[in-house]
Amino acid sequence: MKTISVGLIGFGTVGTGVAKILEKNAGLLYQRTGAHIELKKIADLDIKRSRGVRLKKGVLTTSADEIVNNPEIDIVVELIGGIEPARRLILKALENGKHVVTANKALLSAHGWEIFSAARLTGVDVAFEASVGGGIPIIRTMQEGFASDRISGFLGILNGTSNYILSRMTDEGADFKAVLKDAQAQGYAEADPTFDVEGIDTAHKLNVLLSLAFGGKADPKKIYTEGISSITPLDIDFARQLGYKIKLLAICSGHGSEIDARVHPSLIPEKHMLAQVGGAFNAIFVQGQDVGPTMFYGRGAGMMPTGSAVVADIVSIARNIVKGVSDRVPLLPYGSKAPKAIRIKPMSDVQTRYYLRFSAVDKPGVLSSISGALGRNHISIHSVVQKGRDTSNTAVSIFMLTHEAKESDLQKAIRQLEKLSMLKGKTMVIRIVEDIPAAG
Amino acid sequence: MKTISVGLIGFGTVGTGVAKILEKNAGLLYQRTGAHIELKKIADLDIKRSRGVRLKKGVLTTSADEIVNNPEIDIVVELIGGIEPARRLILKALENGKHVVTANKALLSAHGWEIFSAARLTGVDVAFEASVGGGIPIIRTMQEGFASDRISGFLGILNGTSNYILSRMTDEGADFKAVLKDAQAQGYAEADPTFDVEGIDTAHKLNVLLSLAFGGKADPKKIYTEGISSITPLDIDFARQLGYKIKLLAICSGHGSEIDARVHPSLIPEKHMLAQVGGAFNAIFVQGQDVGPTMFYGRGAGMMPTGSAVVADIVSIARNIVKGVSDRVPLLPYGSKAPKAIRIKPMSDVQTRYYLRFSAVDKPGVLSSISGALGRNHISIHSVVQKGRDTSNTAVSIFMLTHEAKESDLQKAIRQLEKLSMLKGKTMVIRIVEDIPAAG
Incomplete structure (x- = not known):
């Protein structure tokens, strides 16, 4: 029977879940991959504390380098989070021809493409289902379902x-x-x-x-x-x-x-x-x-839900290893050498509806001043409610919903309004999201 | 560039969606698979009606056999539904070493394991994302996400x-x-x-x-x-x-x-x-x-949602073809020659809570007769509401929610009650499902 060896870096909550699932579901995982998946090494700074998982002698180590450089390990699972040393360890593992599973969204957000490119160089897989949505299989849905x-x-x-x-x-x-x-x-x-x-x-x-x-x-x-x-x-x-x-x-x-x-x-x-x-x-x-x-x-989180997503990634890579393939679902499109650059629209250009809550002195003319400032900045009011005077202070709350307006206009109007003495404290601005914003 | 040829059997709503997606997303599909996916043949009884899809000359045929026996076709997509001739055509395609994509839940429910076993014999893939939940990728979630x-x-x-x-x-x-x-x-x-x-x-x-x-x-x-x-x-x-x-x-x-x-x-x-x-x-x-x-x-249905699920299956198989693998996600567990037999619990043994609506004559003693019959059959009542007399007839509606009871007991009680002249018409029985029934 083929054995696939896993090295785990980070024996915290999710790491413990991964170890538990690999132990209790060993038979099931064999049926689904055709391989025996062995948890060969676990690195953590704290290797004393009991996590309630049975481990063979010699599995625990305080050295993550011992895992990424271990020639016997096929898949490295990185669960320490943060940028460094996670980045260095993952790049080293990839360089050494090891497949990598990670839940590290901070690292993927900042250096994802560096990692994907490094994986392509040595022809190994990177999987990261647990990085978003815990146990929800949203990554593979994006990559395969859609x-x-x-x-x-x-x-x-x-x-x-x-x-x-x-x-x-x-x-x-x-x-x-x-x-x-x-x-x-x-x-x-x-x-x-x-x-x-x-x-x-x-x-x-x-x-x-x-x-x-x-x-x-x-x-x-x-x-x-x-x-x-x-x-x-x-x-x-x-x-x-x-x-x-x-x-x-x-x-x-x-x-x-x-x-x-x-x-x-x-x-x-x-x-x-x-x-x-x-x-x-x-x-x-x-x-x-x-x-x-x-x-x-x-x-979206927790020992077993997130652990199950990590092990699903191990299964996916094990299935590739058993069949002798990698990069089956390409992170970089065929026919391109580098990821396409995507520009994010400046927040000031975003158009949306707003919920506004003003804290204002209870005097005639306040509402007209507010609506005037909004109107001069092209913000049209959908509805207004003025709540009764708050007994604890001298201000009243005025709630408004606007029609769609431009963020830069809204911010300008708020700045103008907050210079007026009739407003007490910061204005609360919450954007309204009726649905996915239309392309335009 | 590698070309993967698709033969489509059934040019109805979903088939039209598949043809449209293969046409409009050709570039995208190349980027995601590394292959050019060509719609080589389409079989339908009606090849006259325009579906608003541009097709090369000679693509349309009235003979499905022409597709399953065509040596140039890599993937057969079956979208005619029903048991026969779909079953015969799929088995023939598999025998001829073609991969199969199907949306046919009736066939899969009745003959799924026959089809999976036939696919294993010739080492090809069967994919059926569109058979359940239309565009929802629930099949691959079951097979891979979980x-x-x-x-x-x-x-x-x-x-x-x-x-x-x-x-x-x-x-x-x-x-x-x-x-x-x-x-x-x-x-x-x-x-x-x-x-x-x-x-x-x-x-x-x-x-x-x-x-x-x-x-x-x-x-x-x-x-x-x-x-x-x-x-x-x-x-x-x-x-x-x-x-x-x-x-x-x-x-x-x-x-x-x-x-x-x-x-x-x-x-x-x-x-x-x-x-x-x-x-x-x-x-x-x-x-x-x-x-x-x-x-x-x-x-759960519709030309483009279901069509997109079919094409996602084509992509999945194309990715396997490009990498030279099949049966990467085994339908039959490793180490087993035949599927495990699963016994379905007889309905009479199911335990659940019930909503009951009785139509009864508006006389004293009715409620006591009903609750008596239920009680003798071990059905305990959670709550009762008796609605006022319906002016259009002489009956009143009595609504009840029960505690958990056994289906055979409930059916027996209803049979006994419906023999009494005080009940007018059939009793409405709707089962209450608070959540996934607990194992037990």
Whole structure:
């Protein structure tokens, strides 16, 4: 029986899931690949702590180099995250002719094409299903399920922590800070939640999906990225009254040579399939030119869901090894030597509808000043509600929905308005996403 | 440049979609496969009617045998549906060393393993993404996305026609017959809608998914199959008041050596992701042991969605041809010569909760007679509502939800009750599906 040896770098939550699945499903994996998949080496800084997995003697090491340079290892699984040393280790493994499985969205977003090109040089495979959407097989759906189609765009709930926090804020009317604290206590949020709640993790994942959906390379620094930390229960409640939910969305759609790609909290119609995605779940809504609208839903994180995606990648590579092939699903299109450059539309040019919440003094003429400033900047108001005076201070909340307007115009109007003494504090701006933005 | 030749049998709606996609996406398909994919032959009884596709001279033929015996053709696409002559043509194509793509769920349900075994004999591939869920890539998700996991079960909305009719009945409070008639006029339902509305098409698709999810062969005649033609607006309305929607579901879950597999209208909680699936859309909710709950949503039918799934299969096979491999994702597990036999649990043994609607004379003692008969048959009542007298006749409607009970007990109780003169007409029985049935 053929044996395929796996070296695992990073024995944290997902790594433990991978080791557990390789152990408990060994027979199943043989039936599905024709090979025995052996977990040969695991590298981690901490090799003392028990993870509840039975391992043979000599499997654990503190040296990741021992794995990427081990001639007996066929597939290297990188689960340490971050840019370095993950990048160096993966490139070394590829150089040594090893296939690589990674869940590292930060690295793929920043250096994906460097890694894909290195893999092509030595004729090995790189698989990264676990980098986006945890257990949801969205990567292979993009690469294989929709191989016959052109993707028009996608919307994604790609960060479980943010969706968990927004869902609890919605269900309980609770504050961001209170829910975050509780989420941290329960293990749904990291001690430093910045990557998750500020949209950075979502932007990394958006860029990974973008490269597959549009077959090219974009500059991730150009992806406008805004998180959920300033969303208040007031906004969530008012959105609900208008028939919307607030979700942190990755938004991406093809506009000819330019792609609209951004991450921000969004009002989404409560009847939209994505609005139903609660808790720590993820979902990706994809529009194909031929296939039409589709959605893929599941757990976006966790030991076993993400572990199962990593092992599915190991299975895929094992099937290739058994058949003696690689690069069966090319990351770089046939007939091209380098990825196509994709330009991301500047945020200032984006056209969208807006939800606005002003905190203003309760005096005659306020509404006319606001609507005047908006109108002078080509922003047309769809509806206005002025809420009664808040007893705790002297300000009132004015809620508005606009028609479609240009982001640069909106920002200019807000700057002008915030110079006026009648506005108290920052204006809340949340973009409305009715559906995947139309190409135009 | 390598050329891969495709022969298409059946130039109807989906066949036309396939031809259109192969034409408009030729460049894209080359980039993704490394081969030029040529539509060499199309067989149909009607080769006169224009389908709006440009075809070279000599492509059209009325003889399907000309395709399956053509030595120049690499991939045969079967889109005629039904058992014969589709079965004979596919087996001939496989015998002649051709790869086969089919959307034929009726054939796959009845003779899938015969076809898979024939393909293995000559070392060619069979792909059937378009057989279930139209454009939703659920087949490859089962075969590849979840290759590391054990499926616990799935629930599917697999028939667009039925879902379209139920959705309109729900939205408009309209009768089954009226909506069906309109659906036929609009092309959402066939002139003879039996296969769709009586659950037969859904049962075929269930059996195809079952064979992948549980890696074995079941007798499709054992799948209990009930359609939606007796559902009334009264039931839909009452279900809604109780927090449920009525959907035609394929239900399948693993029970050790026995599988619970059935098709029937079901009350599903309105908060369940599947309850959100409206119109002609399809969705499959899959529970994996490691990956947890997932859902896949999209158009279940139509020229371009289903056509795109067929062409995705052509791409997959083309990628294998370019790399010189086949049977990379084995349909029969390694180490086994024949599919595992899967036993379907008899419907009489199924345990579920029930929605019951009795039409009864409005006299004292009716409720006590009904609850007595149920109780004697071990059926415990969860809640009862008796609606006021219907002015158009002398009967009243009594609605009940039961706790979990055994199907044979329920049927026995109904038989006993329907012998009593106090019941007018048939009792409506709709099973409640809160989630994928637990193994047990």
